[in-house]
Amino acid sequence: MKELREAILKQGFGIGHDIVKVDMFLNHRLDIALLTNIGQAFHEAFRDQPVDMILTIEASGIAAAITTAQAFGNLPVIFAKKSKTTSTLNNDVYEAKVYSFTHRTENYIRIAKNYLPAGSNVLIIDDFLANGEAAEGLAEIVRQAGAHVAGIGICIEKGFQEGGQKLRKEGYRVVSLATVTGIDNGKLQLADALED
Numbered sequence: 789m790k791e792l793r794e795a796i797l798k799q800g801f802g803i804g805h806d807i808v809k810v811d812m813f814l815n816h817r818l819d820i821a822l823l824t825n826i827g828q829a830f831h832e833a834f835r836d837q838p839v840d841m842i843l844t845i846e847a848s849g850i851a852a853a854i855t856t857a858q859a860f861g862n863l864p865v866i867f868a869k870k871s872k873t874t875s876t877l878n879n880d881v882y883e884a885k886v887y888s889f890t891h892r893t894e895n896y897i898r899i900a901k902n903y904l905p906a907g908s909n910v911l912i913i914d915d916f917l918a919n920g921e922a923a924e925g926l927a928e929i930v931r932q933a934g935a936h937v938a939g940i941g942i943c944i945e946k947g948f949q950e951g952g953q954k955l956r957k958e959g960y961r962v963v964s965l966a967t968v969t970g971i972d973n974g975k976l977q978l979a980d981a982l983e984d
């Protein structure tokens with residue numbers, strides 16, 4: 789997606805060899821015009837199949853999930869909540885364990901069962917795809933609910949980490965709007981756009 793690629797090149801930067809910072813428009817300050825276009829791009833990518841709700845993970849996936857939900861005609865957005873502790877004693881939630889790449893910690897993510905009915909078609913949206921832990925955890929919760937993953941929409945995929953390859957091999961339809969292929973002295977390198 790052209791505008792996203794331009795924003796990444798102009799306003800993003802890398803830390804070390806694997807952390808991408810895009811606080812200027814996606815992770816701290818939110819560029820609403822860009823986010824609106826991101827939502828429309830995900831709608832364009834997944835409009836050929838039924839989608840009943842958008843599923844994401846707090847906090848940084850929520851903005852793109854909202855604009856995607858709007859592009860689909862105001863679908864509900866459900867965001868998984870993170871916790872350091874398990875809730876095995878609580879029968880009212882679905883839960884999955886997720887290793888956080890950015891914080892180097894293990895978290896549990898959970899969703900109240902009543903928000904995710906069996907048979908729902910669920911589109912997963914997130915800001916980044918690195919090793920695929922967050923998306924796998926969300927897909928695991930969809931599976932627990934007896935619902936269906938309609939697809940996985942990612943704003944920025946880090947092509948040098950294994951998540952995209954893993955999820956696609958598992959059969960998920962993964963659409964990334966931009967792919968960072970590497971970091972060279974803080975400068976982000978992007979894959980060529982397939983179509984813009």
Ligand code: 5GP
Pocket residue numbers: 806807808809810815845848849887888889890914915916917918919920921922923946951
């Ligand atoms: P994964 O679960 O695929 O390993 O990592 C994806 C999650 O970690 C996303 O929800 C995102 O919030 C966070 N994340 C992973 N890598 C980066 C990164 O380079 N920059 C930022 N800002 N977040 C990242």
